[in-house]
Amino acid sequence: MKRKGSFLSLNRLEGLPIALVLVTLYIVFMITAPRVFTGYRIYMSFFQTVPPMLVLALGLTFVITAGEIDLSFSSVIAFSGFVFAWFFRTFDGFWVVWVGILLALAAGALVGYVNGVLVAKIGVPSIMATLAAQFFWSGLTVLLAGGLSWNIKDIRDNAAHDIFTGRIFGVLPAQAIWSLGLVIFLWFILNRHRFGEAIMFLGDNPNVARVVGIDVEKTRVQLFTLNGLIAGFAALLLTIEMNTFWTTQGQGYLMLALAAVFIGGTSIAGGEGSIVGTFFGAYIIGSLEAGVVATGIGGYWTALVSGLVMGASVVLNILIGEGRFTKLSGRLLQWSRVGHDADGSRLPSDENVGR
Amino acid sequence: MADTGIERLALRMAKVEKYFGLVCALKQIDLEVGSNEIVGLIGDNGAGKSTVVKILSGVFPPTSGDLYITGRKVDLSNYSVKQAHLHGVETVYQDKSLGEKQDLWRNFFVGRQITYPFGFINVKKEKQIAEDIMRKTIGFRSAGITVDSKVSKLSGGERQGVAIGRAMHFEAELIVLDEPTVALSLKEVGKVLDFVHKIKQAGKACVYISHDIQDVFEIADRFVIMDRGEIVARIPKKEISLKALGEFMLDYAHGRKDMEKR
Numbered sequence: 001m002k003r004k005g006s007f008l009s010l011n012r013l014e015g016l017p018i019a020l021v022l023v024t025l026y027i028v029f030m031i032t033a034p035r036v037f038t039g040y041r042i043y044m045s046f047f048q049t050v051p052p053m054l055v056l057a058l059g060l061t062f063v064i065t066a067g068e069i070d071l072s073f074s075s076v077i078a079f080s081g082f083v084f085a086w087f088f089r090t091f092d093g094f095w096v097v098w099v100g101i102l103l104a105l106a107a108g109a110l111v112g113y114v115n116g117v118l119v120a121k122i123g124v125p126s127i128m129a130t131l132a133a134q135f136f137w138s139g140l141t142v143l144l145a146g147g148l149s150w151n152i153k154d155i156r157d158n159a160a161h162d163i164f165t166g167r168i169f170g171v172l173p174a175q176a177i178w179s180l181g182l183v184i185f186l187w188f189i190l191n192r193h194r195f196g197e198a199i200m201f202l203g204d205n206p207n208v209a210r211v212v213g214i215d216v217e218k219t220r221v222q223l224f225t226l227n228g229l230i231a232g233f234a235a236l237l238l239t240i241e242m243n244t245f246w247t248t249q250g251q252g253y254l255m256l257a258l259a260a261v262f263i264g265g266t267s268i269a270g271g272e273g274s275i276v277g278t279f280f281g282a283y284i285i286g287s288l289e290a291g292v293v294a295t296g297i298g299g300y301w302t303a304l305v306s307g308l309v310m311g312a313s314v315v316l317n318i319l320i321g322e323g324r325f326t327k328l329s330g331r332l333l334q335w336s337r338v339g340h341d342a343d344g345s346r347l348p349s350d351e352n353v354g355r
Numbered sequence: 356m357a358d359t360g361i362e363r364l365a366l367r368m369a370k371v372e373k374y375f376g377l378v379c380a381l382k383q384i385d386l387e388v389g390s391n392e393i394v395g396l397i398g399d400n401g402a403g404k405s406t407v408v409k410i411l412s413g414v415f416p417p418t419s420g421d422l423y424i425t426g427r428k429v430d431l432s433n434y435s436v437k438q439a440h441l442h443g444v445e446t447v448y449q450d451k452s453l454g455e456k457q458d459l460w461r462n463f464f465v466g467r468q469i470t471y472p473f474g475f476i477n478v479k480k481e482k483q484i485a486e487d488i489m490r491k492t493i494g495f496r497s498a499g500i501t502v503d504s505k506v507s508k509l510s511g512g513e514r515q516g517v518a519i520g521r522a523m524h525f526e527a528e529l530i531v532l533d534e535p536t537v538a539l540s541l542k543e544v545g546k547v548l549d550f551v552h553k554i555k556q557a558g559k560a561c562v563y564i565s566h567d568i569q570d571v572f573e574i575a576d577r578f579v580i581m582d583r584g585e586i587v588a589r590i591p592k593k594e595i596s597l598k599a600l601g602e603f604m605l606d607y608a609h610g611r612k613d614m615e616k617r
Contacts, residue, residue, distance in 0.1 A: 194474040201465055204454040211414065211451055213436040213466035271456040 015276030017320040018264050021313045022280045025287065033294035040171070042290065047176035050286035052077070052238040053253050054179045054279065057260040058186050059230030061278045064261055065190070066223050067203035067270025068119065068126040072133035073231040073257070076111050077250025078141040080104040080235035085150050085245035097160045104239075105232040111137055112228020116221035126224075134254075142247045149246035156243060165241040175237045180279075182233075187275040199223060203270030260285045263313035277317075284309060364426060365390040365529045365560030366411070371420030373406050380406045382584045384420070388529065393551070393561040395575030397568060399608055402581040404564045408533045411562070412446035413439035425528050440467065445522030449534040452518035453506045460485040460502040463521050484524070493520035493550060512543030519550040529560045536570050548574055568604060572597045582607050 029037040036042050056073055063070045084104035088096055111133060118129040155161050166174045190196035198219045201209040210216050234253075239245055262268065263284065264277025288309060292302045366388040373381040381403050388394045398404050410417050413436040422429040424442045439446075446452075453462045460478075463485040469477045485502045489495040493516045499508075506514060515535045522530045532551065536544045551574050554561050565571045571578065572592070578600065580588040587607070590600070 188475065192475050192478065194468050194470060194476065197461060197465055197468065197476065200457060200461075201454045204456050205451060207451045208454050211412065211436060211446065211448060212454075213440060267456075271454065 015264065015274050015280055017316045018277045018280040018284070018313055021263075021309070021316060022284050022287075025284060025291065025309065029287075029291040029295065033291065033296065036294040037291070042294070044171055044173065045290070046283065046287055048173040048241065050282055051173070051175040051179035052234045052241075053256050053260065053286060054282035055182060055234040055237065056231055056253055057257040057264075057278045057282045058179075058182060058275065059227040059234075060257050060261050061264070061266050061273045061275055062186070062190065062196075062199055062223060063126075063227050064266050064268065065203045065270060065273030066199045066220070067206070068220070068223065070112075070115065070126065070130045070224065070227050071254065072111060072115060072130040072137065073227060073234075074250040074252075074254045075134045075136075075138035075141070076108045076228055076231035077235040077238060077253065078247060079111060079137045080108045080232040081239040081245045081249055082141045082145055082247075083107040084236060084239055085152050086144075088152050088155060089150060097155065097158050101160065101236055104236050105229055108232020108235065109225050109229040112225040112231070113221065115228065116224030119224060120217040120220035138247075138251070145245070145247050147247060149244060151244055152239075153243045155240060161240055164237060173241075175241065178237065182230075183275060183279045190273060190275055195219070195222065200271055200273070203272075205271075256285050257282075259310055263310050263317070265317040281313070284313065363390045364388065364423070365392070366562070367421075367423040368407075368410075369421045369423070371407075371410065371417045371422070373403075373410065374418045380584055381410075381417070384586060386579060386586065388560045388562055390425075390528070390560045391555065391558050392577065393555055393563055393575045395571035395578045396562055396564045396581065397566060397571055397578060397604065398581035399566065399604075401583070403584040404566075404581055405533065406584075407581075408446065408531055408562075408564060411439070411444055411529075411531050412436060413444070437466070440525065443526065443528035444531065445525060445527035445529070446531040446533060447515060447518040447522060447535055449537045452521075453514055455507045456505060458502070459489075459500075459504050459506060459509075459517065462506060462517060463488060463524070467525070488520045488524045489517075492523050493517070493553065495520075510543055511539045512546035515539075515547045516550050519547075519554065523554065523557060523559070527559060529562065530554055531562045531564070533564050534566070535563075536565065536567060544570060568601050569597065572600060580604070580607070 026037065056077075059073065060070060081104070084100045087100035087103055091099075115126070115130050115133050118124045118133075119126045162174070164174060164178065168174055168177065190199065198209065198214045201212065201214060202216060202219055202223075206216055209219075235250065238249060242249075260281035261278050262281075264274050264279070264281030266273040266277060285306075288306045289302050292305045293299055364387055366386065368384050368386040371381060371384040371386075372379070384403075384407065386394075386396075386407070396404055396407065409415055410422070413434050416431045416434055422431060422434075424444060427442070429438075429442060454465070457465075460482045464476075464481045468474075469480050469484075471477055482502050489502065495513070495516065500513070506517075509517065518535075519530070519532075535551075536547050539547065548570065551561065551563065563571060563575055576592055578588075578590045578592070578595070579586055580590070580603070588603070590603075595603070
């Protein structure tokens with residue numbers, strides 16, 4: 001109770017541990033690959049590549065906070081991307097791109113809604129419902145597209161291209177701003193809105209949620225629909241940036257987005273979620289490969305280093321989150337002191353721990 | 356019979372029945388609770404106490420029968436937890452009243468938040484009122500516990516205190532306590548009973564469900580004893596001693612055993 005020191009207040013700063021990991025990572029890369037990481041270009045390229053995955057991870061943060069899981073969002077990338085590309089290719093007119101965007105978002109929401117109904121109304125475990133959905137919707141996309149990729153390079157001349165993925169001041173990718181805006185908006189939804197509170201209580205304990213008057217079924221349907229909608233937005237960012245639709249787009253994002261959410265400090269047990277943590281987590285995950293390659297130790301090391309960083313992030317989150325960091329630092333201090341005492345007679349005592 | 360406040364009933368259940376499929380969980384339940392009265396609802400496991408609680412608190416509707424709260428008939432076709440709250444029925448459960456990992460202030464208002472337009476929560480106001488409830492209504496004195504603390508940091512008795520304080524803040528006409536002292540240490544039970552006394556002081560009606568006869572005896576004005584889905588006895592506190600009540604309950608427990616043997 002007495003320790004009202006700086007560590008305790010730091011614990012309360014959302015996403016702090018994971019932000020430290022990101023900063024450390026960039027410092028390490030600056031030392032090991034100074035030519036790449038001291039310039040601005042590498043960061044601009046992260047701002048281009050990370051946003052779709054970050055957006056997916058944001059939606060997933062809600063799902064995991066609610067104690068559920070969604071494995072289908074990467075197929076939304078393919079399906080929504082298909083809907084958009086098909087509409088854009090098929091029709092003509094200035095309005096086409098905007099209607100296409102709305103349809104792509106609606107397609108994502110539809111996938112999510114079906115997931116939500118399966119989970120909330122029929123009672124299918126979310127891991128199973130969304131795994132089936134993952135196969136179904138990506139399969140449907142392949143079928144509808146006839147297995148083909150489509151080039152939609154005309155979109156480069158469209159205003160939508162500049163608005164969503166243009167370069168602000170000629171360098172900064174617009175999708176970085178969009179995803180940052182979404183981070184802020186969704187932070188308020190999770191932490192300051194009735195819906196977010198319902199999500200947290202639902203993930204904490206559905207029985208409690210029910211008896212305090214939360215409509216559990218309705219909230220679950222809304223949750224999955226929201227996640228589908230957000231994934232649809234990620235699909236748009238990706239498809240418009242790439243000027244291309246391909247049937248397997250988004251397939252690499254599943255594990256990356258999951259990793260971003262978990263290293264960001266969102267608990268797999270549900271009830272607690274950190275949007276800020278997910279933001280930093282996504283940039284860590286998205287920076288690792290390029291960083292490791294740039295250091296010159298070779299591409300073979302990428303997976304190993306990624307695993308190490310993920311593991312370290314989660315451990316750090318747990319230690320700081322539970323306030324064990326103060327004990328840990330106290331203990332380290334003690335050990336170093338014991339080392340300095342020549343006779344070593346002073347054994348660590350509990351008094352010094354946790355100061 | 357001591358008609359405490361019978362002229363103004365907080366609750367009347369009339370001929371309430373509940374079937375789960377073909378299984379009859381409640382048979383012809385008539386239960387009355389006067390305002391400013393604590394009724395102890397006792398019975399063995401499976402007597403139907405929890406079913407009564409769930410009907411009162413809006414978790415599920417009865418199969419048949421009527422429910423009157425402060426004299427008004429309740430529309431059971433769209434009765435829900437929210438509706439129960441609007442009618443002034445608040446329920447404190449053994450272990451599912453509060454979200455463990457959530458901040459205390461959230462627990463006070465979840466389900467009926469104080470909001471700005473578009474459903475955004477007015478955190479400052481909620482915290483302020485939560486603080487008031489903790490200090491004034493339930494007299495929280497535990498050091499180191501603030502409205503920002505997580506529920507998991509609270510002791511079992513304190514949690515029930517928060518749940519009871521919440522119920523009182525929302526001006527419940529009837530507070531239903533469903534086994535609030537199960538799995539608590541003796542000291543914590545004492546705290547909970549203190550909170551229940553506060554309910555009575557505030558002039559609210561209360562149904563106290565327990566199978567711990569000692570607690571009920573200490574707190575209740577009247578005992579209603581249930582067995583296998585029926586009310587089998589109604590005894591004012593003045594007419595019975597703790598020992599007699601205990602023997603009465605034991606008889607029922609044995610009576611049931613005899614039935615099973617046959």
